[in-house]
Amino acid sequence: MIAEPVSEFPVSQRQTADMAIVGAGASGAHSLLAVLKELSSATDARPRPTQIVVIDRDPDFFSGVAYGRRSGRGSLTLSTVERFLPSEEREDFVEWLNQHRDDVLSDPELDEAWIDRHREAIVSGQWAQLFIPRRLYGKYLAECVSAAIWLARFQNVAEFTSINAAVTRLTESDGRYLLDIEDSDGRACEIDAAVVVLAIGSPPVRELKADGGAVADGLVHDIYDPGLEQTLARVRARLDDLPRTDRKVLVVGGNAAALEFVLAAHTLIRNLGATITVLSPSGRPRHWHRTKPHEPTHLPALTALKASADAGQQVTAADLYEAVAADLAAALASGADVAAVPAIMDVIPSFLGLLGSQDREALAAEYGMLITNLLREDCGDAVDILDTLIAAGIISFEAGRYRTSRCRASCFEVTVIDRDGLRRKLDSRYGVVIGAVGFEAVSATGAPLLRQLLDDEIVHASSSDRGLRADSRFRAAPRLFVTGPLLAGNANANMLIWHAESVRRILEIARTAAPYIVHDLRIVSSGNSLSA
Numbered sequence: 259m260i261a262e263p264v265s266e267f268p269v270s271q272r273q274t275a276d277m278a279i280v281g282a283g284a285s286g287a288h289s290l291l292a293v294l295k296e297l298s299s300a301t302d303a304r305p306r307p308t309q310i311v312v313i314d315r316d317p318d319f320f321s322g323v324a325y326g327r328r329s330g331r332g333s334l335t336l337s338t339v340e341r342f343l344p345s346e347e348r349e350d351f352v353e354w355l356n357q358h359r360d361d362v363l364s365d366p367e368l369d370e371a372w373i374d375r376h377r378e379a380i381v382s383g384q385w386a387q388l389f390i391p392r393r394l395y396g397k398y399l400a401e402c403v404s405a406a407i408w409l410a411r412f413q414n415v416a417e418f419t420s421i422n423a424a425v426t427r428l429t430e431s432d433g434r435y436l437l438d439i440e441d442s443d444g445r446a447c448e449i450d451a452a453v454v455v456l457a458i459g460s461p462p463v464r465e466l467k468a469d470g471g472a473v474a475d476g477l478v479h480d481i482y483d484p485g486l487e488q489t490l491a492r493v494r495a496r497l498d499d500l501p502r503t504d505r506k507v508l509v510v511g512g513n514a515a516a517l518e519f520v521l522a523a524h525t526l527i528r529n530l531g532a533t534i535t536v537l538s539p540s541g542r543p544r545h546w547h548r549t550k551p552h553e554p555t556h557l558p559a560l561t562a563l564k565a566s567a568d569a570g571q572q573v574t575a576a577d578l579y580e581a582v583a584a585d586l587a588a589a590l591a592s593g594a595d596v597a598a599v600p601a602i603m604d605v606i607p608s609f610l611g612l613l614g615s616q617d618r619e620a621l622a623a624e625y626g627m628l629i630t631n632l633l634r635e636d637c638g639d640a641v642d643i644l645d646t647l648i649a650a651g652i653i654s655f656e657a658g659r660y661r662t663s664r665c666r667a668s669c670f671e672v673t674v675i676d677r678d679g680l681r682r683k684l685d686s687r688y689g690v691v692i693g694a695v696g697f698e699a700v701s702a703t704g705a706p707l708l709r710q711l712l713d714d715e716i717v718h719a720s721s722s723d724r725g726l727r728a729d730s731r732f733r734a735a736p737r738l739f740v741t742g743p744l745l746a747g748n749a750n751a752n753m754l755i756w757h758a759e760s761v762r763r764i765l766e767i768a769r770t771a772a773p774y775i776v777h778d779l780r781i782v783s784s785g786n787s788l789s790a
């Protein structure tokens with residue numbers, strides 16, 4: 259099986275479709291899979307196949323930023339295979355991994371060091387406890403989509419076009435949507451679709467503030483733009499140009515992207531005699547540790563909260579947050595926090611049904627993200643490698659919040675706010691500054707499509723300002739569906755989402771939304787064809 263080829267750019271000025279999916283990452287892929295499944299299981303007679311068009315500005319279809327070539331050869335899942343997917347999907351994925359075992363062992367697109375570290379487990383099919391290269395999931399997903407498209411065509415259920423272009427504008431006209439698209443050669447076209455699924459991932463990353471004329475090559479805002487391998491090449495070239503004493507890299511932020519950069523860059527950093535300093539509010543991030551064997555997992559605060567709820571006491575979103583914080587603090591004090599985090603995650607769903615509607619909203623708007631930020635996890639392989647780099651003096655940590663930087667004599671002078679709230683300059687100057695500080699708030703986004711949709715009041719920011727407001731059928735506007743991370747900050751009868759940046763959540767959302775999408779498709783079905 260191979261991935262579905264991307265279609266030629268349309269030759270006509272306008273093309274018509276029943277449904278357009280904007281974004282071909284994991285959310286677009288799972289939305290398409292779920293919709294195709296729903297369409298093919300429907301019993302009512304359809305006059306003709308449903309015309310579907312998928313549009314992505316990146317040529318890498320159905321793997322997205324995390325699972326395709328924009329991430330690196332050594333970019334690994336944040337959780338083990340066992341926790342990465344729900345059980346049924348995991349079984350299918352593990353079967354695929356076993357079928358492709360020999361390809362995995364010799365794949366030049368994967369990190370050899372990872373293959374060497376885990377050769378025995380790969381050969382014996384022991385995947386459950388491995389953090390695996392994310393590209394493997396991307397390949398698997400693209401193959402699943404390809405197979406589903408083949409079947410839908412064979413059954414005359416759907417016809418399908420994929421277009422490599424950016425959607426720059428989306429407007430409504432006569433009960434249909436017009437999507438302006440433009441490819442990298444500047445060719446433009448309009449797609450006229452009855453139903454649209456917005457699966458464009460998270461908002462763009464927040465850019466680091468810089469004063470004066472920042473040296474473009476030395477300041478990296480997004481390590482995945484255009485791709486992690488290109489970012490590494492850029493960092494290498496920049497460090498190469500600097501005298502040895504200035505070969506210092508500052509990574510701003512303690513999120514998964516920061517650790518991923520450290521892991522991906524460590525060989526080139528070592529070879530160039532450079533060093534990395536990680537700046538995050540707490541110094542070394544809590545989650546950059548690894549589980550010790552037999553860490554105990556007592557959750558006294560959450561257990562007590564559940565007991566009082568069972569006894570009829572009202573539970574609030576704030577109570578839940580405080581219990582999570584208390585159990586995590588106790589686990590940290592006893593050195594058992596890494597095992598406690600998944601245990602806490604596992605019990606949180608049992609509280610959700612106990613919350614009243616106001617507290618569901620408070621969880622979606624505020625407390626949920628506070629909880630998620632407390633419970634972040636990181637790839638175990640990366641953490642192991644980090645320990646050896648710290649011991650070798652290649653990586654160090656600074657506590658503080660980044661304020662700004664100014665480039666002087668080709669190096670960056672960086673100003674931070676320290677733990678006491680005081681502004682200070684870091685002692686060292688840095689040849690390279692890497693941003694890993696998370697995403698823009700939706701209302702402040704500079705992403706052209708989102709900006710236009712918000713400015714034209716076609717969509718509205720959700721309560722947490724991390725996503726778009728959607729109704730209980732996943733619609734941000736009539737026939738305009740949202741799937742994936744942009745659903746963050748929604749609480750209604752059908753959903754309580756404060757964070758949707760995991761494959762598990764993305765899968766669940768796609769499956770729940772698909773019947774509503776197909777329902778709207780049926781209603782507006784008008785007999786148009788994809789040809790001009």
Ligand SMILES: Cc1cc2nc3c(=O)[nH]c(=O)nc-3n(C[C@H](O)[C@H](O)[C@H](O)COP(=O)(O)OP(=O)(O)OC[C@H]3O[C@@H](n4cnc5c(N)ncnc54)[C@H](O)[C@@H]3O)c2cc1C
Pocket residue numbers: 280281282283284285286313314315316321322323324325329334335336337342392423424425426457458459460514515707741742743758759760761762764
């Ligand atoms: C680096 C990284 C690592 C992650 N690791 C894990 C993990 O290990 N485990 C886990 O469960 N989750 C992980 N996640 C979270 C989650 O699984 C991913 O965020 C997931 O891939 C999101 O998929 P998506 O399709 O919503 O977004 P994306 O992958 O961002 O895909 C959106 C697509 O939309 C396209 N697009 C955007 N705007 C436009 C436009 N205007 N016109 C045309 N195309 C457009 C983009 O090019 C992109 O291909 C990770 C996320 C990231 C970023």
